[in-house]
Amino acid sequence: MSNSKLYKGSLTTIILKLLNESDKMYGYEITQKVKELTKGELKITEGALYPALHKLEADGLLDVEVKKVDNRLRKYYKITENGEKESSHQLSELASYIATMQALVNPKLNLE
Amino acid sequence: MVKLSLKEIRFIENYLIKNEVKYWDVRLELLDHIINSVEEKMTNKGLSFNAALQEVHQGFGNNLKTYGIYNHKLMKSGLYADKKGFEKFTKQKQKELGRKYRNQAIKTFKNNMLNYKFIVEYLAFSGLVLTVFQYFPKITVFSGLLILMLPTFYGFYHTFEEKALKKSLSFNMVGTFSILYWSIYNLGLQSLTFFYEKTEPKPYEFFVIMLVIMYPFLRSSMNLYLKILKENKALYKLKLS
Numbered sequence: 001m002s003n004s005k006l007y008k009g010s011l012t013t014i015i016l017k018l019l020n021e022s023d024k025m026y027g028y029e030i031t032q033k034v035k036e037l038t039k040g041e042l043k044i045t046e047g048a049l050y051p052a053l054h055k056l057e058a059d060g061l062l063d064v065e066v067k068k069v070d071n072r073l074r075k076y077y078k079i080t081e082n083g084e085k086e087s088s089h090q091l092s093e094l095a096s097y098i099a100t101m102q103a104l105v106n107p108k109l110n111l112e
Numbered sequence: 113m114v115k116l117s118l119k120e121i122r123f124i125e126n127y128l129i130k131n132e133v134k135y136w137d138v139r140l141e142l143l144d145h146i147i148n149s150v151e152e153k154m155t156n157k158g159l160s161f162n163a164a165l166q167e168v169h170q171g172f173g174n175n176l177k178t179y180g181i182y183n184h185k186l187m188k189s190g191l192y193a194d195k196k197g198f199e200k201f202t203k204q205k206q207k208e209l210g211r212k213y214r215n216q217a218i219k220t221f222k223n224n225m226l227n228y229k230f231i232v233e234y235l236a237f238s239g240l241v242l243t244v245f246q247y248f249p250k251i252t253v254f255s256g257l258l259i260l261m262l263p264t265f266y267g268f269y270h271t272f273e274e275k276a277l278k279k280s281l282s283f284n285m286v287g288t289f290s291i292l293y294w295s296i297y298n299l300g301l302q303s304l305t306f307f308y309e310k311t312e313p314k315p316y317e318f319f320v321i322m323l324v325i326m327y328p329f330l331r332s333s334m335n336l337y338l339k340i341l342k343e344n345k346a347l348y349k350l351k352l353s
Contacts, residue, residue, distance in 0.1 A: 027141065028148040046145060047173040047197055051204045058212035066140075066347055072121075072147070073140040073351055 007042060011052050013094050014044075016061065016079065016087035024065060024076040027053060053077060061086050114154040116147055120161055124150075131195035135281035137347065138202055142172075173197030202281075209285045213336060217289060221332040230331070238324045249316045253301070256323040260297050263290035263334050270341060277344060286340040289333040293326050 018033055019025055025033070030053075031044045056062040061083035065076045079087065116124075124146050125139070133139045146168050153164035166176055174197040224230040245252040267287040270277055277283045300319060 026144070028145045032152070045173075046149075046168070046171040047200070050141070050201060051208075054205055054208040058208040058215065060212075060215065066350065068350055068353065069144075072144055073347070074144050075141045 008048070010094060011044070011048060012056060013087070013090040015049075015052055015056065016083055016090060019062065019077060019079040020084055020087045024078045026074050026076050030077075056083070114151050116151055116161075120150075121147060124165070128198065131198050133198050133202060135202070135279055135284075136351070137280045137282055137344070138205055140351070142198070142201065169197070173200060206281060206285065209282060213286055213289065213340075217329075217332050217336050220335050221328060224328060224332055224335070230328075233331075234328060237327055241320060241323060245316070245320050249320075253316045253319040253323075256319060257294060257297055257301065259323070260290075260294035260326065260330060263287075263330065263337060264294065267337070274345070274348075277341075277348075280344050280348075282340055283344050286333075286337050290330070290337065293330050293333070297322060297326065 014034060015030060018030060027046075027049055031046070031049060034042055034044050053062065057064060057077070061080055063078045063080050065078060066073050067076060068074070121143075125143055128139050128142060133142060146165070149168045149171070150161065150164040153159045153167055154161065157164070159167070169176065175194045241252060241256070264287070267290065270283075297319070300322065304315070304319075
């Protein structure tokens with residue numbers, strides 16, 4: 001992941017947000033979607049993605065569904081009801097963090 | 113879009129097996145990701161199969177080395193990927209599965225305690241144990257150990273019945289819960305022999321109370337075990353289909 005120190009804390013928020021907007025996604029699809037949305041700026045490595053997905057699954061925020069695709073098994077992740085709640089909570093926390101950082105690093109842009 | 117041949121897919125799967133990703137339920141997610149990633153790199157970057165695979169190895173945290181030792185033998189000069197990243201992947205997955213099953217076991221326990229059918233079963237079990245204990249205290253206490261060991265015997269039976277379960281991480285993890293209960297009980301029995309060797313009558317009441325307290329936990333872990341067993345069998349059937 002580029003700028004890993006800055007992005008690391010937001011990884012679960014990113015995953016929950018993406019899964020909240022789609023029915024279900026598999027691990028590789030998530031990495032590609034993030035790459036596409038950020039125009040290649042943010043690349044999630046496999047070593048960072050799967051521990052985060054497994055943790056969210058253990059916390060009951062994600063559910064799993066396995067399907068056979070191209071003659072092999074594919075594991076899809078779906079957001080649960082608790083995951084949806086956690087996603088909106090984490091997004092509002094992130095928005096407030098961004099606003100605080102903006103006020104600190106670029107006070108002129110702050111309208112108040 | 114480049115599609116990997118069956119030979120190349122087998123090469124990746126065999127590589128994972130040789131590098132200690134021995135559980136098929138862990139391997140399935142890794143294999144699908146590696147195939148997708150290699151195919152994408154070969155298509156969009158024009159990389160060869162080997163070069164694409166090396167990039168994927170690095171993404172998982174495996175280190176590339178110009179030499180390697182495999183099965184205590186020094187390999188010929190060349191580029192090799194170690195298994196550091198895959199080992200970390202499996203260990204982390206194991207840790208999170210343990211946490212997932214612990215959470216599910218607590219949830220099952222709470223649901224059982226609110227279920228009137230289970231309450232009736234629990235009262236009947238406790239009544240039976242306490243009644244038999246009045247007449248045969250020693251037999252009741254040692255039968256308690258066998259009752260607590262039943263899920264473990266059941267687990268052994270399933271492992272022999274279906275070899276696929278032996279190589280499943282989720283099945284292995286869920287089986288450890290049942291071992292925990294009879295191990296604690298057995299430890300108590302061992303202590304009894306050690307500390308109360310010359311005391312008669314021995315404090316068997318303690319074990320009967322322990323058995324009655326442990327029963328709802330044992331049943332919850334048994335419910336969870338059966339759920340995971342069913343899921344695992346269905347998944348393996350899908351794999352073979």
